[in-house]
Structures are given as C-alpha cells and as structure tokens.
Amino acid sequence: MTPPNDYTVSVPLALVEDLDGPALHLRVDDCAALVEAADHLPWQRIREVTLPSVDDLPALEAYYGRVRWNLWWKGFDVGRLLDLLPALRRQTVTVLVAPDDPDLYDKLVVGESLSLNMAMPLTDPDAIDLAALNSLVSYVLITSATRPVRIEPLVSMVKTAADREDQTLWDFAGENVHRNLFVDDAGRVSISARLADTHPYGTLREIKSGEVESSEAFRRLDGYAEGLFRDQTECSTCRAFPLCGSWLRYADPQYDCEVWQLVLTSLQDAVGDAERARALARHR
Ligand code: SF4
Secondary structure: OOOOOOOEEEEEHHHHHHOOOOEEEEEOOOHHHHHHHHHHOOHHHEEEEEEOOHHHHHHHHHHHHHOEEEEEOOOOOHHHHHHOHHHHOOOOEEEEOOOOOOOHHHHHHHHHHOOOEEEOOOOOHHHOOHHHHHHHHHHHHHHOOOOOOOEEOHHHHHHHHHHOOOOOHHHHOOOOOOOEEEEOOOOEEEOOOOOOOOOOOEEOOOOOOOOHHHOHHHHHHHOHHHHHHHOOOHHHHOOOHHHHOOHHHOOOOOOOOHHHHHHHHHHHHHHHHHHHHHHHHHOO
16 A cells, blocks of 8 residues: 555554555554564654553664654653663653553653653543543643643643644544554554544555545545534534544544533633733733
C-alpha cells in the first residue's frame, strides 16, 4: 500500500515492510525485536517510534538522533525514572502515561517537574479520569503563567484556545482524517486504534494507492462536522465545539459528555480571562 503523501501512518513493526509512504510511526511491542531489525529499517521514512517502556530506551542508543521516541511509563517507580534521566531528557523523547493510569496526575506532574516531555495520549473519551484531567488543566494554566510546561496534549489545547487555532480533540488524538492512518496488527487500515474495529477503511491488501479517501468510512469521517451543523445537533451549538469538534460523540452519538464539556469550556474561559487581563495590563 502507498498512502497519499500528507499522511503519517502508524504501523506495527511486523508490517512495516508492507508499506510505502513518506512518514511512518512505528509501534513496537518488543524492544528486542526492534533492536534485531534496526539495521534494516527504513529510518529515513520513520518519524517516530513508540516503545513499551521507558526501560527500553538505552538499548536504542545508536539510533537516538534519528527519530522521535515515545516511551510508556508503567508502574510508579520514580527512582527508575531518575536513573534514566539523562537519556529521557533528550528533546526527541516523550514519556507517555496512559489516560486510565491510576496515578495519571502525579506521574505527569512529577515527570514534567523533572523537565521531561510528558504526554497523555487521547485514546478514548471513557478512558480518562475526568477529575484528574480537570486538575491537570488547572496545573497547566497556573504553571504556564510563569514558565513553559511540557504536558501534551494539554499545552496544545491551551495554545489552541489562546491563539484561536483551528485544532480540536481530533488533532490532539492523532485522528486528523487528512493526516493520520493506522494499521492494526491484522493489517486493517483505519484512522486510529479507537475506530479500527468500527470504521475500517479496508486492509493493506485491498487498498491500492490513493484509494483510502474513496472508502465509505473515510467519507463519513470527512463529512462529519458538516453534517452536525446541517442536522442542527446539540454539538452545533455547544460552547465546547471549537476544542471538541464532536470527537467525544463520533463513536457513540449518545455519549454523555457533560463533564468533558465543563472541563473544555472552563479551559476556554480561563484562557480568555488571562488574555483579557494581559490586554488590560498593556493599556494601563
Ligand atoms: S462537548 Fe459534547 S456536545 Fe459539545 S461538541 Fe463535544 S460532543 Fe458535542
């Protein structure tokens, strides 16, 4: 399969050879398998690699500078994090914490205070502890008033609200319909792991060059926002729509997004208040 040029394709290590295309995101379950295959991989096309554990990074030292590295932090062993600090502090490394991790808030804040790039991948609206999300939004807003913060996608969400950029949870979740493709372990192509089962575009074997965008699942995703306004859904008048883009309700139109809505609108309001305060200060 040769995907269109603008896409980044997330692909498991075992299927990387079945794909042409300019930008790959390699998902690796077993670091030893990556080390074994490393000399034969198309590094010029690989933009980032996700590894199962922060402990895997030292084994890839010879390849550090080639790509961005995403490493899951499982458990809550701060001592181990400190041992790995020199390698983890590289600009090209991001430490990932799962959105359903019971220590989500503490881990992101501890890692960030150690000057690590931290991220909580948006995988599924239900997977996130909303109380922790709310606390993290407050942490990012308060801390970013005095120094740069490194917790994604929250920093990007605040920046988007401040600069009125045209980005939504779809982008922050890596589900931009015109930029992201996902190949699962069985070779099915879709936009993401979240929608791989319910909205597949086809399989690597079925999809020939340029055919992704003619699949029914792609067209449904592409026309989704337009349909929300045409049908005058609740999302079309929701104050959180500029940040949400109805990402929360794509898989389940009945999804109860009330708490999310509060978190997103309070983030927008807090950013607006801060901007107004700065503007007032400039005119005094
Ligand atoms: S917060 Fe809920 S109602 Fe608002 S845009 Fe998102 S999904 Fe729609």
